Amino acid sequence: MGTPTENEQAHGDRAAVPPGRHPALWDLAERYWRLTLAASPSSATLLGVHEWDDRLEDVSEEAEHDLRDRLDHLRVDVAALAPGDLSPRDRVTRALLTHQLDTTIEAIDLRLAELGSDHMDGPHAMLLMVAPQLTYPEPEHAEAALRRYEQVPGLLDQALDRFRAGLAKGRAPASAVLARSISSLDAYLEGPVERDPFLLPGLPEAWSSSDPAAEAWRARAVELVRDRIRPAFEAYRDALRDELGPAARDDAHAGWRYLPDGDQLYAALIRGHTTVDTTPRALHDLGRELTEQRLPEEYGRIGQECLGTSSFAEIRERLRTDPSLRHRDVAEVLATARSSIARATEAVQGWFGRLPEVGCEVAEIPDFLAADAPYAYYFPPAVDRSRPGTYFINTADPEGASRTEAESIAFHEAVPGHHLQIAISQELDDLPEFQRHDGSTAYVEGWALYAERLADEMGLYSGPLDRLGMLTADSWRSARLVVDTGLHALGWSRQQAIDYFTEHTPVPLEQIAPEVDRYLAIPGQALSYKVGQLEIQRVRARAEAELGDRFDLAAFHDVVLGSGAVTLPVLEELVQGWIDSQ
Numbered sequence: 001m002g003t004p005t006e007n008e009q010a011h012g013d014r015a016a017v018p019p020g021r022h023p024a025l026w027d028l029a030e031r032y033w034r035l036t037l038a039a040s041p042s043s044a045t046l047l048g049v050h051e052w053d054d055r056l057e058d059v060s061e062e063a064e065h066d067l068r069d070r071l072d073h074l075r076v077d078v079a080a081l082a083p084g085d086l087s088p089r090d091r092v093t094r095a096l097l098t099h100q101l102d103t104t105i106e107a108i109d110l111r112l113a114e115l116g117s118d119h120m121d122g123p124h125a126m127l128l129m130v131a132p133q134l135t136y137p138e139p140e141h142a143e144a145a146l147r148r149y150e151q152v153p154g155l156l157d158q159a160l161d162r163f164r165a166g167l168a169k170g171r172a173p174a175s176a177v178l179a180r181s182i183s184s185l186d187a188y189l190e191g192p193v194e195r196d197p198f199l200l201p202g203l204p205e206a207w208s209s210s211d212p213a214a215e216a217w218r219a220r221a222v223e224l225v226r227d228r229i230r231p232a233f234e235a236y237r238d239a240l241r242d243e244l245g246p247a248a249r250d251d252a253h254a255g256w257r258y259l260p261d262g263d264q265l266y267a268a269l270i271r272g273h274t275t276v277d278t279t280p281r282a283l284h285d286l287g288r289e290l291t292e293q294r295l296p297e298e299y300g301r302i303g304q305e306c307l308g309t310s311s312f313a314e315i316r317e318r319l320r321t322d323p324s325l326r327h328r329d330v331a332e333v334l335a336t337a338r339s340s341i342a343r344a345t346e347a348v349q350g351w352f353g354r355l356p357e358v359g360c361e362v363a364e365i366p367d368f369l370a371a372d373a374p375y376a377y378y379f380p381p382a383v384d385r386s387r388p389g390t391y392f393i394n395t396a397d398p399e400g401a402s403r404t405e406a407e408s409i410a411f412h413e414a415v416p417g418h419h420l421q422i423a424i425s426q427e428l429d430d431l432p433e434f435q436r437h438d439g440s441t442a443y444v445e446g447w448a449l450y451a452e453r454l455a456d457e458m459g460l461y462s463g464p465l466d467r468l469g470m471l472t473a474d475s476w477r478s479a480r481l482v483v484d485t486g487l488h489a490l491g492w493s494r495q496q497a498i499d500y501f502t503e504h505t506p507v508p509l510e511q512i513a514p515e516v517d518r519y520l521a522i523p524g525q526a527l528s529y530k531v532g533q534l535e536i537q538r539v540r541a542r543a544e545a546e547l548g549d550r551f552d553l554a555a556f557h558d559v560v561l562g563s564g565a566v567t568l569p570v571l572e573e574l575v576q577g578w579i580d581s582q
Contacts, residue, residue, distance in 0.1 A: 018430045022090045025081055029097055029432035032074055036104075036434065039067050041148075042126065045134045047437060048382030053136065053144035056151040059113055059123060060158045061165070068108045075101045088577065092563050095570050096435055103272045110265055114166025116159065117173050117240060118521035119180040119372050123159045124236060127152065128188055128197055128369060133379055135202030135386040142203055142217055149198060149224045153232035160239050167247055170260045174520045175248035176494055176513075178240060180372040185237040187368040189230060196225045197366065202386060251494035255487035256523050266488045269524030273441045274531045275567035280489030283527055287481025290530070291504045295475050302471065306464035319404060319472065319506035325465070327398040330364075333406070337362045337393050340410035340460070347458050348416055353558040356423030360389040360414045370396035374518060375511065376409050378418040380437075383426060389419040400510050404469035407461055408452045412473065416458075417451035418444070425564045439565025441525060446532015446568075447560070449477055453533075468506075475505040476515075477533070480526040484519045494520070535568045536560065539575040546579050 017026045037044040041052035078098055083091050116122050136142040163173075188197075199221050207214035249258055256262035270278065300310035307318055319325060327333050341360055348355060358381045365373050379390045391414045394401070411417055421444065425436050452470055461467045479501055486492035486500070494516060501512045519526050539560075544551045559578045566574065 020087060020089070021093075021430075022081070022086055025078075025086065025090050025094060025097075026432060028074055028078055028081075029093060029434055032071070032097060032101065033432065033434040033438070035067065035070055035074070036438065039063075042130050042134070045136075046130055046379070046382065048135070048384030048386055050136070050138070050141050050144070050384075053141050054147040056148055056155045057123065057126075058158065059116075059155065059162060061113075061162065064108050064113065068105055071101055071105050075105065089563075092566065092570055092574065093432060093435060096439065096564070096566060097432075099275065099440070099567050100434065100438060106268050106272070110261075110268055111162075111166070112265070113159075113162045114169070114171050115173065115265075117163050117181055117244060118177045119184050120518060120521040122181060123155055124181065124185060124233065125369075127155070128184070128366075132197040132200035132366065133387065133390070135382055135384075137202070137204055137384065137386050139204050139206070139213060142201075142207075145201065146217070146220055146224065149221065149229060152198075152229045156232050156236040160236060160243075163240075163244060167244060172247040172249050172259075173244055174254040174494075174517075175245070175250055176254060176517050177521045178244055178248050180514075180517055180521075182237060182241055182245075184369060184372045185233060185240070187371060189234055189237065191368045193222065193226055193230070196222075196230075197368075198225050198229055254494040254520050255489075255492060257488055257491045262488070266523055270527060273524045273528040275440050275442050275569065276531065276535075278531075280485040283481045283531070284485040284490065287478050287483075287485070287530070290478035291475060291482060295471060295478060298471055299468070302464050302467050306468065315468070316506040319402060319468065320508055325402060325404050327401050327403050327406070330395040330398050332403075333393060333395050333398050333401065334362060334364070336403070336406040337391060337410050337414075340407045341391065341414045344411055344415040344455065344458075344460055347460060348420070351416070351454075351458060351554055351557065352420070352561070353554045354424055354561065356420060356427060358385065358388055358423050358426075360391055360419040360423075362391050362393060362414075365392045365394045365396070367396070370394050372514065374514065375401065375405075376413050378413045378422075380419075380422045381426065383437075389414070389423055391419065397510070400508060402469065402472070402506075402508055404465050405472050406469065407466045408455070408470040408473045411455040411460060412448045412452050416454055417448035420451070421447045421561055421565075424561050428562065428564065431564055435564040440532075440567045441528040442532035442535070442568055443565045443571065444532075445529040446534075446536055449474075449529045449533035450536045453537075472506045476507055477526075477529040479505050479507075480519065481530055483516065484523065484526045487516075487519060488523045532568065535571065539572055543575055543579050547582055550582055 017023050037049055038052060040057060041055040042057060044052050075098070078094060078101065081094060083094065086094060119125055134145070136145050199218065203214060203217065256266050259265065266280070270280065296312040299312045299315050303315040304310045307315055309315060341362065373394055376391065376393045379392065381387060381389045391410065413419070428436055452473055455461065456467060456470060461470065483497045483500055487497050497516045497519070498512050501507055501516065502509065507515065540556060543556055556578070559574055560571065563574060
């Protein structure tokens with residue numbers, strides 16, 4: 001493990017500078033991206049970049065300080081480039097690079113790694129979620145993976161050292177979040193060794209199942225899983241339970257408001273995730289207006305059509321309790337997801353000028369993660385085309401999942417949502433690599449939430465019940481503004497957050513506690529969805545008003561999707577520049 005030296009970073013292919021791009025800025029962007037991948041080698045492999053297949057993340061304080069120094073040098077060099085000397089496209093790159101550098105450096109300065117014992121982004125969750133998705137297309141890549149596996153105990157030990165350092169400063173985890181980490185680790189350790197996620201990566205196509213090289217690889221991998229990896233996970237689980245558990249914050253003090261520096265931490269995460277200057281109170285009040293006033297009116301109109309009532313309370317209870325509105329079995333869950341994506345993929349022609357070349361598959365969330373995982377998530381394609389985009393869906397409890405939300409979630413995670421946006425971004429070969437793969441949470445999640453409503457414009461929903469599911473998803477994201485800020489800024493208890501969701505959204509009751517615990521695990525991230533969606537809707541409305549009959553929705557979408565995952569201020573500038581050019 002470890003960050004490469006400057007000499008190591010100098011090796012490897014560098015993308016040629018496209019005509020019209022500023023060479024110095026392009027070089028800085030490439031240096032930043034190589035530093036980022038070297039610090040996150042698992043993410044590099046996930047993308048299909050195999051230079052660091054033999055390494056794991058180094059989460060030690062020393063590695064973070066080294067990375068910070070390198071990033072700070074880059075930040076100084078980026079700041080030295082005068083915006084007036086850059087083209088409009090280069091100014092976008094400079095602004096995004098500055099944002100990414102500032103956000104990463106601030107996260108290091110705030111020592112966020114000390115709070116990383118959660119079940120969403122913790123190193124144990126990263127390892128277990130990512131390991132089976134990695135592809136090693138050449139024999140040398142697969143051999144490198146075995147050297148990576150040898151380092152798993154070291155990574156988990158480093159993580160525990162960071163958690164202990166945080167605990168010494170009063171940075172205890174929330175007990176509900178810690179319990180979910182321990183639960184997922186229990187499920188992993190109880191699973192059969194022969195189906196361990198570290199044994200499920202994509203191996204070289206040249207290896208048949210009976211190939212001696214494949215058999216030797218699997219034998220060594222099984223040995224590492226049995227003798228090193230699982231014992232390390234067991235020791236890690238025990239340390240979470242026995243060392244962090246007694247100090248964990250109870251449900252009445254679950255939010256970051258109750259950490260010694262919680263207000264500072266939360267303010268930084270709001271800036272990082274939303275990319276705009278706002279306050280917890282402003283977001284909280286916006287969420288209440290959307291959840292308690294605007295959305296119930298929409299429920300009334302659609303509910304009258306398909307359920308015979310305009311009462312939000314009655315609609316909420318029907319959506320939660322009517323067994324006919326639940327999935328029957330796993331096959332139906334998967335069939336609905338696949339048919340929704342297929343229908344959307346056929347319909348996007350004419351709504352976008354640019355479309356992605358790579359497709360999107362549907363897969364089930366692994367059993368050992370399912371109990372503590374969200375309903376769905378998305379993994380992007382590998383840039384070497386060794387893996388398509390993948391929409392993961394939770395099939396652990398099909399009878400407990402609402403059928404009415406299934407289509408809106410598919411449109412959010414796949415097409416025209418995450419997959420369409422991220423795959424297009426990856427294929428923008430006139431952008432620096434970081435701009436194609438890295439960027440603003442508010443943009444990425446805002447686009448996916450915008451896509452749920454766009455799917456309605458496109459006529460993709462099968463009927464009014466599925467459109468109610470779209471409103472349920474919108475309620476979910478609007479209530480997040482209330483609950484996330486309530487927990488982390490206003491001092492809400494975990495039960496207050498659960499009660500708010502119960503009263504003001506039709507989210508199935510069994511999904512509410514896991515959702516609240518997600519916000520406790522990764523504060524601020526849940527704010528990005530609605531903030532981003534509303535900004536995309538706002539700049540679209542401005543363009544429609546200013547251009548009138550000259551407004552072209554496909555061209556607008558190409559502008560929004562044509563520069564990668566930009567910050568919201570940059571998005572506004574891009575759209576205004578397009579309006580002016582018309």
